[in-house]
Amino acid sequence: MSKFSGFYKKTIEERMGILKEEKGVTDEEAKILLDSGSLGLDTANRMIENVIGVNHLPIGIAPGFMINGKEYEVPMCIEEPSVVAAAANGAKLAAKSGGFTADADEPIMVGQAQLVGIEDGALGRFEQAKAEISVMAKELCAGIEQYGGGFREVRARELETGRGKMLLVEFDVDVRDIMGANTINTLLEGIAPLLVERIGGKSRLRILTNLATKRKARAKCVWKKEVLGEETIEAILDGYELAKNDIYRCATHNKGIMNGVDAVAVATGNDWRAVEAGIHSFASMGGYKPLNKYYKDGEGNLIGEIELPLAVGTVGGAIWTNPIAQISLKILGAKTARELSMVMAAVGLAQNFAALRALGTEGIQKGHMKLHASNLAVVAGASGDEIEKVAAMLIQEGRYTAEAAKKALAQLRGE
Numbered sequence: 001m002s003k004f005s006g007f008y009k010k011t012i013e014e015r016m017g018i019l020k021e022e023k024g025v026t027d028e029e030a031k032i033l034l035d036s037g038s039l040g041l042d043t044a045n046r047m048i049e050n051v052i053g054v055n056h057l058p059i060g061i062a063p064g065f066m067i068n069g070k071e072y073e074v075p076m077c078i079e080e081p082s083v084v085a086a087a088a089n090g091a092k093l094a095a096k097s098g099g100f101t102a103d104a105d106e107p108i109m110v111g112q113a114q115l116v117g118i119e120d121g122a123l124g125r126f127e128q129a130k131a132e133i134s135v136m137a138k139e140l141c142a143g144i145e146q147y148g149g150g151f152r153e154v155r156a157r158e159l160e161t162g163r164g165k166m167l168l169v170e171f172d173v174d175v176r177d178i179m180g181a182n183t184i185n186t187l188l189e190g191i192a193p194l195l196v197e198r199i200g201g202k203s204r205l206r207i208l209t210n211l212a213t214k215r216k217a218r219a220k221c222v223w224k225k226e227v228l229g230e231e232t233i234e235a236i237l238d239g240y241e242l243a244k245n246d247i248y249r250c251a252t253h254n255k256g257i258m259n260g261v262d263a264v265a266v267a268t269g270n271d272w273r274a275v276e277a278g279i280h281s282f283a284s285m286g287g288y289k290p291l292n293k294y295y296k297d298g299e300g301n302l303i304g305e306i307e308l309p310l311a312v313g314t315v316g317g318a319i320w321t322n323p324i325a326q327i328s329l330k331i332l333g334a335k336t337a338r339e340l341s342m343v344m345a346a347v348g349l350a351q352n353f354a355a356l357r358a359l360g361t362e363g364i365q366k367g368h369m370k371l372h373a374s375n376l377a378v379v380a381g382a383s384g385d386e387i388e389k390v391a392a393m394l395i396q397e398g399r400y401t402a403e404a405a406k407k408a409l410a411q412l413r414g415e
């Protein structure tokens with residue numbers, strides 16, 4: 001019998017004992033794992049299962065995002081150097097050009113109830129029962145009505161599949177400032193028996209879709225020719241054109257956008273896997289494509305636009321359990337989920353703009369590796385003020401490898 005069987009029934013201390021015995025975790029490593037910071041082990045232990053510690057990631061601020069005339073200081077939680085600097089740089093150049101404009105759809109989430117083994121005429125039976133189904137859906141979503149949300153619409157479509165005909169009944173719910181997964185899934189599980197009774201077949205999956213195409217946010221910036229210079233604009237357009245025409249480049253282009261979007265999602269306690277799944281499915285509709293676009297206006301300025309499905313919340317779930325998420329939202333000053341999604345869209349656009357600007361001109365390594373140099377110094381064993389000194393030596397040499405960092409440290413220590 002594995003020592004890990006029933007792991008979830010053990011206390012954190014007992015789990016650590018097993019890890020020490022079975023996996024050779026040392027006392028020092030246990031101390032690192034159990035350093036739970038502001039979250040606290042008790043809270044962590046309630047958030048997920050089989051908890052053995054807490055991971056820590058830095059949170060930085062990308063200042064100066066002018067969006068719809070309001071300035072935002074954006075908290076970003078990420079392990080990768082130069083992402084926050086790039087966002088700040090993109091925001092700074094956007095602000096010099098008048099800032100971003102942004103808007104977002106009403107926060108409509110969609111849930112799908114699957115019926116299998118249906119007989120002919122299922123769509124007709126759905127139409128007949130639609131009013132009754134709508135009444136029940138409204139009741140099941142009543143809790144969100146006090147905030148201005150609630151059930152909005154239901155529709156059905158038939159799918160021909162390798163396992164026969166299926167009916168997909170889809171519910172639209174305005175979830176206001178929550179992400180909405182629990183509201184949707186509760187509705188679907190509550191209403192499924194009525195669907196089977198009125199339409200027939202067997203109820204199978206009852207779950208939201210993360211492809212939140214009814215909950216999109218958009219951001220736009222007109223970067224002035226005088227701010228960027230004509231050559232930089234051409235370089236950005238060439239880089240964008242490559243992403244449009246080559247899926248291998250497009251993956252990296254979109255990864256750069258997600259550097260920004262995910263970092264804000266993590267800082268604000270949002271489900272970044274849901275955000276990722278939704279955005280990449282969206283990018284794949286009609287063939288995988290860049291999530292933003294660039295073009296020039298008549299005066300030669302560079303226009304950047306982005307549109308993303310963003311199912312994010314400012315209340316509920318991990319946002320309430322994790323104090324850091326609430327502090328991040330306070331710093332950001334986004335009052336609603338729609339406002340948060342607009343900021344995330346602008347950050348994604350700024351991030352990509354900064355990366356394309358660097359890539360198309362001086363190259364990414366100069367800025368990125370300069371900021372990565374202190375990481376290399378730490379990995380080489382530098383501590384205290386040695387870190388900055390070793391980083392400075394690497395930057396001066398223009399060599400950014402672990403080996404170079406080790407040599408620089410040895411030189412610094414006179415070894």
Ligand code: HMG
Nearest residue numbers: 082083085086088089092252253256354355358364367368
């Ligand atoms: P720079 O022009 O050398 O820096 O840029 P600067 O000293 O002129 O500063 C300009 C502004 O950048 C500053 O304005 C800051 O806003 C910001 P200021 O506040 O001075 O008025 N900035 C910083 N913010 C915080 N900490 C810093 C810092 N330095 C500048 N240390 C910079 C340097 C790195 C910003 C620039 O080279 C850049 O934007 N590079 C892009 C880096 C990037 O995209 N990194 C993401 C990781 S790489 C990746 O995974 C994505 C990628 O593969 C995506 C793709 O391929 O599309 C590249």
